[in-house]
Amino acid sequence: MERVDVLPPPTGGDAVTPDDVTARADARAAVPLLNCLLREVARPEPGDGDESRSVYRLPAGGRLLRVRGHRRPTAPEVRTADGWRPLGHTELVKLVAEELRLYTGVDNHELPGEMTDSRDALAALLTARAAAVPPEDPYLRSEQALLTGHTHHPAPKARGGGPAATWLPYAPEAHARFPLALLGVRADTVVEEGVTSALDAFGTAPPGYRLLPAHPWQLALVADALAPAFADGRLVRLGETAAPVHPTAAIRTVHAPERDVFLKFSLDVRITNDIRRLWRHDLLKLRRTDAAARAAFAAAESPAAWLSDTGYRTASFAFEELAVLVRDGLGGHLLPGATALLAAGLVEGFPGSPLDTTADPDAWWAAYLAQAVPPALGAFATHGVVLEAHLQNTLVAVDAHGMPVQVLYRDAEGVKLVRDVGRAAGWERLVYCLVVNHLTEVAGALAERHPGLDPWPAVRRELARHDLPEIPALLAAPTLPGKTNLLLRWTGADGADARYLPLPSPLAGR
Structure with a gap:
């Protein structure tokens, strides 16, 4: 192996x-x-x-x-x-x-x-x-398992070059847990859209202010820019949250299990290809992409779920720096008795992974494909929604025996709409995210642990069940699109400006 x-x-x-x-x-x-x-x-x-x-x-x-x-x-x-x-x-x-x-x-x-x-x-x-x-919760163990991280990026663990002491307290890979900073933002400077009421449960703001949780690392990074707002009273410090939060694989997204909510923050650090701010242009279009994804999953005839980015809150004078995005927790979506696991964690490996314990890898893989593939293809085919269905945006829920019974997709910021990007470009992106980044990696990890397993005939069968005009060409093509992260970063291209090169397709000839 x-x-x-x-x-x-x-x-x-x-x-x-x-x-x-x-x-x-x-x-x-x-x-x-x-x-x-x-x-x-x-x-x-x-x-x-x-x-x-x-x-x-x-x-x-x-x-x-x-x-x-x-x-x-x-x-x-x-x-x-x-x-x-x-x-x-x-x-x-x-x-x-x-x-x-x-x-x-x-x-x-x-x-x-x-x-x-x-x-x-x-x-x-x-x-x-x-x-x-390590956390006792297998879900958190899977989120915090990514020591190697992105398997095709030249610098997947870079943290902006700062001393380790500045970021280790917030590192999921170090099993961190920490309280959020609580700020009061003067009410007349608050900007928000969508449903953000979950933020108000983290503390109490004084009269004339609104509560705004902040990531301590980001607060330190933008301290100089915020100093005038603290000096003139637009911002006040209100202490910390009573309970700690847990950073997920995305680093700037944290899970608050007591509130059953995820919060996503700006982080002025380059993580893989991009500076991880919640950019204004992305926030302003978020409601549109999230609504499209929610509609696609609501219409799906499967237990699949979409973790909605319900809204954001920030300050007008620090729109991107202090933005916080509210995301659905697991409780309202997860099937009873099921345990969510991060797909990227399955690839990396963690104690208790069902990839290590399954006695029937063929049945496990067929069940995985039956949960992961239909919602992504269905969203594309019937709603023109291109999910960023890669490993870090996919949660697979397993039953008490470790068998996949549900998939949960997330991250409206990465969603594209066919009417904006075109069908061909949308399909290429979906194939890269779902097949190359996601299924290829899970298939490889499963085959490592179970020598002799050929995972690709099952992938062909699952894809062939779906009546999309692109499927026959996908199954017959000798190549698949592979993202060029090394060349993208070397040439200074925008991280969102994906470029692909043809890779030999494991689907061909199966």
């Missing part, structure tokens, strides 16, 4: 040495960077007789690179006059940067630093996680 960890993973409370952390952080950080390089730039070459390794050529520089494994490549080596030489993470970053300068004809002084920041963040997370106690 091909697994992410090349060393035994630490468990809560286990001591780890600096050498352990260094080796594990280097190995984990290399995996997504290599995935990007091999997908987007490198070209396969004939093997050199070592069946445990694959050889690739970097076309611009002409160098040969070999790695161990396929789905999660590790142990990179570069060919020299004296034979194969292992590459540490620092050397790998240098090699990638040199190749990209030649390959694209442009330079980028930021991305190599982000790659290093991502690796250093991993080291801090591994150290903190070894001393942390």
